[in-house]
Amino acid sequence: MTLILTDEEVALADSVRKFVADRSPLTSLRQIIASGEPFDAGVWKQMTAQLGLAGLTIPESYGGAGAGYSALSVALTELGAGLVASPLLGCLLAAEAVLRLGDDTAKQELLPKIAAGELIVTLAVASSAGGQVTASGAGDGTVLTGTVSPVLNGAEADVLLVPADGTDGKAIYLVQGGADGLARTRLTAVDHSRSLARITLAGTPARALAGDAAAALAAAADLANLALAAESAGAMKACLDMTSGYARIRVAFGQPIGAFQAVKHRLADMEKSFELGYAALRDAARAADEKPGDFPVAASVARVLLASAYAEAAVDTVQLHGGIGFTWEHDAHLYYKNGLSNKVLLGGPGEQLDRLADALGI
Amino acid sequence: MTLILTDEEVALADSVRKFVADRSPLTSLRQIIASGEPFDAGVWKQMTAQLGLAGLTIPESYGGAGAGYSALSVALTELGAGLVASPLLGCLLAAEAVLRLGDDTAKQELLPKIAAGELIVTLAVASSAGGQVTASGAGDGTVLTGTVSPVLNGAEADVLLVPADGTDGKAIYLVQGGADGLARTRLTAVDHSRSLARITLAGTPARALAGDAAAALAAAADLANLALAAESAGAMKACLDMTSGYARIRVAFGQPIGAFQAVKHRLADMEKSFELGYAALRDAARAADEKPGDFPVAASVARVLLASAYAEAAVDTVQLHGGIGFTWEHDAHLYYKNGLSNKVLLGGPGEQLDRLADALGI
């Protein structure tokens, strides 16, 4: 197990980076903001059909590439650097849950279409403050009642996988996007690149999926940590590059501002935090593929470090650009808001540290 | 209620500062370290008999000065700046507990002698990790069993006030320093200016004091917060002055090192933290005298801020002096160790914040 990228991973990173630069530069995020659309459907089609990003971790037998988690983290790092708006994260978590549940019908029904980009599926999970759902009835009469918020792409998803407490304990239920009694309210997201919604279920018909729900949700949470760590690493590197670049050319008091230790040392600390977080990310990505037993701790470590480091780096990016960095036209605020969102999504720093402490047996 | 010092308080500060410079400069702390004595008995005699510092908050009717808590905090700030080793803090807490208990016999017996410096009394309290004591028997047959560690001047105290759980709940018990079954082990203290001990009681005869033990212990804890905040403020200012002074005269790369923003900005942050903490200290000191209902929160705020700020400032003092600051002969390590100890004594940052959260009704 090595931390450095393989040649294939370097090639994948290059092709995703090129795709982002060509098809989804930051100007297109501004178009998405202006249009009010959750993401660019054409870009999503290419990300899935052409680059196969939604199927990287789905086995070939279900139409995916079976390329593994390290490849996925490499792709997500590049997507994160470009703040690419898409329903990828929701789809990844849903696919992971389905894979771990092992419900054959659901696998056949959902995985090939997720991989192909034909179906947007999301996993309706949030922190405990985000509501809860209970199940009642049985068989075809099963219905769900409750609220979950915020849910990744909850307003656009064709299918939602909703964890709920029933009489037999927790299970994951499949709910169609157009089901009766399902209300989906798109919320104002801090991060312009995420579409998030509150979903409210009132006697909504649902189908229970077979399998160990707790294990599936834990696996999805680990993958969320890896994915958010990867996206944050890419975005943090973009902040570091943008700010270092500015510090090299912006002059004040007769010096490039990077000559001043207030700027130089802040950037050096940013570089340090990035390098440490990136090393932890690589370790988590490799563990996911090669040492699954180490994955929960490694993914937690990567997420905890990178979520904080990126959020700090993004504030510093605004600060070190000075006034221009605080304008709407500058990209700094796009990263700042993304950093804030990445830090709290699916559980903030405290909850992440609790999870890590549990995993470490403290 | 004003935060700025009165003329009387300025005069008190001047006289204590002069006393410290004349009678207890840092060289005398080094003599104490070398001798192994807990403090300089001559200095303690002058602090009590001459300056009346042990009786500042003891009413005149019990031989004190009845000068109040703001005056006390002013004096402690100067003693803290000079890292004066003495049993003052233990005596203050013991006197506070006795005053709040209101046990007339104990007041008559202890307070005049504490004020006069004739009796060293301490309050044997520590965090929950420091052990516990139970009481059994009744009347003259009352005995204590258990451990408390670390106890301020526990090895030297003539009398110890020991909180213990008995059949009727918690009470404070008076134990003579030479009592049967009392073992006192002086410990290695991080801070060279404090003498701390483990006390072990094995069927040790004790006398229960009348009064509300919980209220008395809470009052002592509030006073401890004020006292440690005051000492920390003084010591932090000493660090700030010492380090700024060095940054003005030490030259590197052709500049006084204070010209470098890495040094200048660290010192500016230290100045900021000091000013904020000092304002909070003044507020707590005034509240103790004039708005006792606000005192617990105000004292907590001052302690929480100054304990952390001073500990950080002391590390920065070592760091900004470079190699010389890490030598034994330089005074920086004396403050560093004092800062570490002040931060954790009688409960570390987490416990202090819990206490504040409780007081704020969060």
Place this chain on the structure above:
Amino acid sequence: MSDDFRARARAWLAANAPRRAAGDDEAEAESRGQAAVIAEQKAFQAKLHAAGFAGITWPKEYGGQGLTSAEQIIWSQESAGYDLPTGVFFIGLSMPGNTLVELGTDAQKRRYLPKMLSGEEIWCQLFSEPGAGSDVASLQTTAVRDGDEWVLNGQKVWTSGAQYSDFGAILARTDPTKPKHNGISMFIVDMHAPGVTVRPLKVATGHSPFNEVFFDNVRLPAGALIGEENKGWDAAVVMLRHERIAIGTMGSSRTSPLAFSTLRDLAAGLGRTADQGVRRELAELYARSRAVQLFALLLREETQAGRLPGARGSVAKLAGSDLGRFAGNVAADVLGDQLAAFDTAELAAVSTAIVAAPGSAIAGGTSEIQRNIIGERVLGLAKDPGVDRATPFNQLRVGTQREQ
């Protein structure tokens, strides 16, 4: 005399002024329309002036009350509990106004000061430029002599109130062959003059609380110079001193969405205050916020006792900015993923406040500049090794230009 003034002030305020409330000036302007807000404020300022509470320390011949700083302090104390609708005059009175009192010609003072006080004319301040930032003195706007007049060209930025101002105090370079501090002059510019273009500047929050202002061959008449030619930096220092005093004594009129009590209530509503970490973070936020308030109070007490805060005002500004950043982190921790997306006004306000927080560490002198001021003027440390104070401005690299 003072007691009499206090009684008068107290009575007038009770009868005429609204009490403090929570809210947001920006939101108010957006909902009610800016014109309505300005009309109301002009009317209130006129009433305030007529009652004898505007320009308390300014000379009577220029519309002031001719009183002392003792009455000024009394006014501040008595009005502290009110939310006076005079926001659009704040900059003009405290900065260009006070500077004109100190440096203006008799003609300038007679022409401009009375109408500032009576609410007839609104002023703005035009210092910042895209290429200058923290290094204010490297500004590139030029004023070229043409007979008795000057011709102004260039761009200013971060100008509050430019869109409704009648006049502005502007810094422009009048001699580019001198070192940067020595070739600057300060002028009065008519914001309605031909060639002045004001454009709203949208910031990270999506609001536009500032403007960019463009000057294209704007003619400045003979009497427009404030102070001496090429001594504009001295005038700027005077104005920045008044700015620091104004900001330092301003106080906040509304409760911040990042205040301890707001976040505690939100956290409790989400069932998050059972979390020990959340409790500790909120407690620390309380402690830090309280200290910032107490330090401001201490500075005011010292000022009243005759000890001027001087550069320690920078400590207050730095502490406020740092507190904003800390509070934003606490908000993220205590609200968790409920902060990622929302549809309530309370959470929207928290989110906007977090996004706005870095602005306070930039505007009015960045935190880096404040730390330099504290290091040099409070602690007596050496100045940064500067290499540009003696270089002729036209040989200096500025902003992001590769070459001048």
Place this chain on the structure above:
Amino acid sequence: MSDDFRARARAWLAANAPRRAAGDDEAEAESRGQAAVIAEQKAFQAKLHAAGFAGITWPKEYGGQGLTSAEQIIWSQESAGYDLPTGVFFIGLSMPGNTLVELGTDAQKRRYLPKMLSGEEIWCQLFSEPGAGSDVASLQTTAVRDGDEWVLNGQKVWTSGAQYSDFGAILARTDPTKPKHNGISMFIVDMHAPGVTVRPLKVATGHSPFNEVFFDNVRLPAGALIGEENKGWDAAVVMLRHERIAIGTMGSSRTSPLAFSTLRDLAAGLGRTADQGVRRELAELYARSRAVQLFALLLREETQAGRLPGARGSVAKLAGSDLGRFAGNVAADVLGDQLAAFDTAELAAVSTAIVAAPGSAIAGGTSEIQRNIIGERVLGLAKDPGVDRATPFNQLRVGTQREQ
């Protein structure tokens, strides 16, 4: 060839070398006596050399093995699990030794290298001075020519191992009229020569892991110059490069008292791990420690793949120092008042480690210097505005002198 070397190394280590353990070199030297430790290490180094594992990449004619960096890497990998008793040779071999291999004359290499490798002679490095600190090139020790020889006067500080070293590599000023970098030379100095005084330097922990060394008219013979006269700074750069590589690849042989596992066990023993805040702090300590280890591993992998870490080694050093400070804060939080005073060896070790922690942010280049290196050499930022690189040394202010 490589596989053969690996097999030989593995077998020899298994038969001859002790395994890693917890503990503290300082404490070991104090309990067993320094002479005993040195004798044992000299014997082990001799055995190591005889077996063909000392000086792996050094030329055969100077006592080395004449192999490549491939074998060196294999040796590092195979010996990683052992605690080789060769500590007293670490500085000499990695710094003066490697520098002599690169810059020494044939005569110097024949005289000194074989006895370094065989454990007969111990070396130290003499760069730091009380007045120089981070600005190493402002050193004031002088070497004045006297015929073919030089006369050395001055003081060095922070010299590890000076008390048992036979030789040292020293920097001294040979031309004070040149700018500071251009008037320095590097010499070999016999630590037993008349006029050399070594004094232990007691640090904050109460231990004396370093020395001060005084030179009073010490005569350096003709062959003592390393490299060229007045080109000593170039030689120093070579040696500092070797130092960074040595420190970067060193790894720690013992478990730190501030390590996650140590603090967790102590906290659990005190019943403190029920506290949610303590749990979170320990978890964060684990995360940060793990990242520091992983980054070192990543750098090693990159090096093995042919990508040299360069100045990113400074990231590793900075991260390690920062971790030490963070771990000290965690220790204070999780141990609470039990850290204020103690009588157990475990708590004493934690306390000593906390007191020692700032040392790692100073020794071997302060964290401030590391941040400058990272900013300038990794991120390509402009150098600090320096004014002293062209000034003749004897016109420069140095240390805490008011005037030169």
